[in-house]
Amino acid sequence: MRHRFHAICPYFAMFPESFAERWISELTRPGDVVLDPFSGRGTTATCALLMQRRAIACDVNDVAYCLTRAKTNAPALATLKRRLTILQSGYVATKWREAVEAAPEFFRYAFHDETLSQLLYLRSELKWKSSRCDGMVAALVLGSLHGEMDKSSSYFSNQMPRTISTKPAYSVRFWQERELVAPQRDVFGLLRARAIYRYETPPPTGDAVILHRDMRQLTRLTETLPGPINCAIMSPPYLDVTNFEEDQWLRLWFLGGPTHPTRGRLSRDDRHESSDAYWRFIADMWRSMGQVMGHRANVVVRLGSRITSPEKLQHLLVASSRFSGRDVKLVHQEISELKNRQTDAFRPGTKGCLVEIDCHFQFDIGNMVRHTPTSETLV
Ligand SMILES: C[S@@+](CC[C@H](N)C(=O)[O-])C[C@H]1O[C@@H](n2cnc3c(N)ncnc32)[C@H](O)[C@@H]1O
Known part of the structure; x- marks a missing residue:
C-alpha cells in the first residue's frame, strides 16, 4: 500500500516516490545518509526513513519545510x-x-x-x-x-x-x-x-535533520550534520518554469506570509529567467555539494526546462559539475517526456516543462585504487 504521508500535499515540480525509492535502493544501504538539498514536499527524506536510511533535507520555502518536517517528525x-x-x-x-x-x-x-x-x-x-x-x-x-x-x-x-x-x-x-x-x-x-x-500507514521513524535555509549554507553546517553523506537525490528549481514562492502564495499566507503573491522574499534564486544567472546558481549548488558530500558519494539530479533542449541541459549540468572542485563523473542519464500537466486544466499556457532529464553522478571514481592490494600494501 502506498504510504499515506506522500500525498499530504502536492508540490509543483514534485517527483514521485518511485523516483526516490529507485535511487535510494540502487545507491544506498540501510543506515546510509541521504540528502535532498531542495526538499519540496519531502519525498526523498520520507522514502529514506521508510527504507531505514538517515535523512537530511533542506529548502528555503516555508511550505517545503513545514511538509518535510511533518512527514519525517510526525507526532503520534x-x-x-x-x-x-x-x-x-x-x-x-x-x-x-x-x-x-x-x-x-x-x-x-x-x-x-x-x-x-x-x-x-x-x-x-x-x-x-x-x-x-x-x-x-x-x-x-x-x-x-x-x-x-x-x-x-x-x-x-x-x-x-x-x-x-x-x-x-x-x-x-x-x-x-x-x-x-x-x-x-x-x-x-x-x-x-x-x-x-x-495515519493508516504508520509514520516514518528514524534520524532526520530538516533544515529551513538556502542549500548553499549547508557547508557551514557540516559539523552538525550526521555524516558522511552517501547520496543526494534532488531536483533543483527548473530554468524558467515556476516560482515556488509566487505560485504557492496562498499556502505561504496560511503559514504567516502576506495576503498576496510575492517574489524574492524567501530566495532570490527561486526563478531564473536568465540562463546565465541560472547556471551560476547551479554552479554554486555544485560548489556546496563538493564540500558536503562524502567520499565516492552518489548524486542524482532531476532537471527540467521549457526553453533548453535535454541535450543542452545535460551538457550544462555536466559542465557545471566541475565547480564542485571534486572529481565527479556522469554515470548514467535518462530523458523523460511529461504529459497531463495539472495546471493546463486551469491556466492553459502556464509555464510547465515538457521534458526532464535524470543524471546520476558519482564523486571520486577517478581516485579509485585500481590494483588489488597485496599483503605488503595492507601493512
Ligand atoms: C523542483 S522543487 C523540488 C521538488 C521536490 N523534489 C519534490 O518532490 O517535492 C525545487 C525546490 O527548491 C527550493 N529552492 C529554491 N532555491 C533554493 C535554495 N537556494 N536552497 C534551498 N532550496 C531552494 C524551492 O523552494 C523548491 O521547493
Whole structure:
C-alpha cells in the first residue's frame, strides 16, 4: 500500500516516490545518509526513513519545510487528535467575524465566511515552526487549503488547482465569470478525518535533520550534520518554469506570509529567467555539494526546462559539475517526456516543462585504487 504521508500535499515540480525509492535502493544501504538539498514536499527524506536510511533535507520555502518536517517528525495520532480537539474547543466564531469582513476580496471569494473564520483562527493559533504537532496540523491544512470542488469534498476553497495557488485578480475573475461560490467546510472535522486517513500507514521513524535555509549554507553546517553523506537525490528549481514562492502564495499566507503573491522574499534564486544567472546558481549548488558530500558519494539530479533542449541541459549540468572542485563523473542519464500537466486544466499556457532529464553522478571514481592490494600494501 502506498504510504499515506506522500500525498499530504502536492508540490509543483514534485517527483514521485518511485523516483526516490529507485535511487535510494540502487545507491544506498540501510543506515546510509541521504540528502535532498531542495526538499519540496519531502519525498526523498520520507522514502529514506521508510527504507531505514538517515535523512537530511533542506529548502528555503516555508511550505517545503513545514511538509518535510511533518512527514519525517510526525507526532503520534493520539496526540494529534487531542490537539485538534483542544484547537476546536478554543475556537469562538464571533471573535473572527471582523477579521473575515476585513479580508481582501480574494479571500471572500476563495472561502465561505465560516471556513475562512476557522482558517484565520488556526493561522493565528498554530505554532507550526516550534511544535511537531502543530507542524502536522499545518501540513494537513496546506494539503486541503485549495483544490477542485467537484472531485472531492476535502478542499476548503472555491475551485482552484491543487498544485499552485492562482493569482488573486485572475481567481476572482474566474469565479465571478462562472458564478462559482465557495463551499462551506467544517475545517476541524475535515482535519480529523484527514489525520485518521493519513495515519493508516504508520509514520516514518528514524534520524532526520530538516533544515529551513538556502542549500548553499549547508557547508557551514557540516559539523552538525550526521555524516558522511552517501547520496543526494534532488531536483533543483527548473530554468524558467515556476516560482515556488509566487505560485504557492496562498499556502505561504496560511503559514504567516502576506495576503498576496510575492517574489524574492524567501530566495532570490527561486526563478531564473536568465540562463546565465541560472547556471551560476547551479554552479554554486555544485560548489556546496563538493564540500558536503562524502567520499565516492552518489548524486542524482532531476532537471527540467521549457526553453533548453535535454541535450543542452545535460551538457550544462555536466559542465557545471566541475565547480564542485571534486572529481565527479556522469554515470548514467535518462530523458523523460511529461504529459497531463495539472495546471493546463486551469491556466492553459502556464509555464510547465515538457521534458526532464535524470543524471546520476558519482564523486571520486577517478581516485579509485585500481590494483588489488597485496599483503605488503595492507601493512
Ligand atoms: C523542483 S522543487 C523540488 C521538488 C521536490 N523534489 C519534490 O518532490 O517535492 C525545487 C525546490 O527548491 C527550493 N529552492 C529554491 N532555491 C533554493 C535554495 N537556494 N536552497 C534551498 N532550496 C531552494 C524551492 O523552494 C523548491 O521547493
